[in-house]
Amino acid sequence: MPKKFVFILEIIAIILASFYYILIEVIPDYKKNIGSSDKFINLENYENMLEFEIPNKINFAVIINKNKSIYQIIFLDENASCLYNKNIENNDLESSLEMIIKILIENNYLDNSSIFKIIRYNDLYYQEFISSLNKILIKFNINNSIEIKKDLKEKAKELSISSEDDREILKYIDYYSKELTRTFKKQEKILEKKLDKTTSQEYINNVYKKIEKYINDNKIENLNKNNSDLIITLIPADNNGKYYPSNNSWYYVENKKVYAYIEIVENNQKYSYCFNGAIDFNKEGECK
Secondary structure, eight states, X not given: OOHHHHHHHHHHHHHHHHHHHIIIIIHHHHHHTOOXXXXXXXXXXXXXXXXXXXXXXXXXXXXXXXXXXXXXEEEOSGGGGGGTTSSOTTSOHHHHHHHHHHHHHHTTSOOTTOOEXXXXXXXXXXXXXXXXXHHHHHHTTOOOEEEEEOOHHHHHHHTTOOOOOHHHHHHHHHHHHHHHHHHHHHHHHHHOOOOSHHHHHHHHHHHHHHHHHHHHHTTOOOBOTTOOSSOGGGSOSSTTSOOOOOTXXXXXXXXXXXXXXXXXXXXXXXXXXXXXXSTTSEEESOOO
């Protein structure tokens, strides 16, 4: 066989081996590090943008796709970091909206006295969106929403984007959002505390206090362990939203008192506390 032909075959083999390595090793590893909120906007899939604004508290938007679901969150201020990489995207519309509203309530950005603005940028799937949202708001006794209509060029001016083309504006809005998420990630690295016996108790207490506040704010006297009013596994234990109670965690309310078992797990290390009706009545480990 001619040497030139052998050389060509060797080059092809190296290229194929490199491609195989990238496909099998690099891409899956890269995907593991991409959160639900890290993807770039897909303009071909875009149908509508709907913005949420609670003045002086939080501002973000959601992108609706052809499947009538939220496939992307646009972060418009730093407080919106509470929604970052929480797997809100690509669920059915009602499930995604319920997750959003619960997270806003848990982080004290939304309550029944909030002025809650909904801004739409066109009419596509708006009725389906607002119908699903209203169901969730009614569930949480929130009825102060205000509906506003704008176009993308108005939003571009607000963000100092110099373009008149809607597709370009959407790309620049996405870049604006991605720049904010870079800030979130930097802050996470700076503020992140190592999970140990001391910090785990602090985080678990945070969860208990949030449950207690929700119960008091909503004047709840009794609630069973399997309730879906405030899902314990969706309550952030730390400010960065890195730690959440495990699926083994639970709580119930009896005579306005919160009884709970709260567990946080990292690298197969379990930290847990049992609460017997008050934050001061707690003990390390499981409830017996």
